[in-house]
Every structure is written in structure tokens, then in C-alpha cells.
Amino acid sequence: MTEPTAPLPGGARLPRPERNPDALRVALARVAPHRLPEMERQKNEAFQLAAQTAHLGPIQGWLTVWAGEVEIERRPDLLARRHAAEQTLQTLQRHDPAWQAARAELLAVLTEAREATTRPGPGSTNPTSRT
Numbered sequence: 532m533t534e535p536t537a538p539l540p541g542g543a544r545l546p547r548p549e550r551n552p553d554a555l556r557v558a559l560a561r562v563a564p565h566r567l568p569e570m571e572r573q574k575n576e577a578f579q580l581a582a583q584t585a586h587l588g589p590i591q592g593w594l595t596v597w598a599g600e601v602e603i604e605r606r607p608d609l610l611a612r613r614h615a616a617e618q619t620l621q622t623l624q625r626h627d628p629a630w631q632a633a634r635a636e637l638l639a640v641l642t643e644a645r646e647a648t649t650r651p652g653p654g655s656t657n658p659t660s661r662t
Contacts, residue, residue, distance in 0.1 A: 544605045550598050550648060559597070562604040570597055598648035599641060606644075613640045 539546060544562055548554035552574060559570055577593035603609045619633035 542607050544607065547605070547648065548598075548601060550594055552594070555594070555597050555601050558601045558605065562601070566600070566604070570600075573597070595645055595649070599645040602644035602648050603640065609640050609644055612636060616640065 545558060548558040556567070556570065559566055573596070574593055577589040580589040581587055603613055616633040616637040619629060620637065623630040623633070625631075
């Protein structure tokens, strides 16, 4: 990853990394190094489960989760929304309407981050599309 010369969209702290384990690890090391042990542990669990089941689903799931986590950590807008929602969830009771709204907000943040990392970016090509 090279440092951008122009500001990134949404005030992002670094460009969106490629969706592969090495690129995600490098990006996470830059924006949230304290989360690297968690990422590595979950990666090992996903690879072990994939080996046991002979399916790639656990690895694909891990990539989805951690691409989303890196997206949140690199974007101050998503990170602030997540922190605010988590704070509300930790301080209010479940029956409180504000707790329900915070839960919905947290899910919206996760969804937005994961969708942002799965849709094609500018200049990417879709090998299955026909022109």
C-alpha cells in the first residue's frame, strides 16, 4: 500500500486494502494494531475448520468479517458510529427504545462496512460480465 497524495473519500485513514489475508493484516496493523491477535486467532480457527470440513466457507466468512472490520477501523465515520452504538448498548437496558435503536445502528454499520468491501470498486472489472 502506498500513501495517497489526495484525501481519501469519507476521511478514510488509508486506502481500502485488497480482500486477502496479507493485505487485511497489513491494513489492520496500521489502523488498529491492538486487534491483530484477535484477527490471527480467528484466522487460525477459520483455516482449521475449513481443513476439517473440506469447505472454504469458514475462510470466506473470515475474509468477510475482517474486511468489514478493517473498513470500520479505517473510516472515522463508521468507527464513531460503532463506538456510539456500542456505548449505548452497554449503558442502557434492552427494553429501552434507545437500546433497540443502537442495536439497529450497530447492525447498519456492520452491513455498510461489509457491503463496501464486497462490491466492485472504481476501475475494477467483473470477469463474469458480458459486454
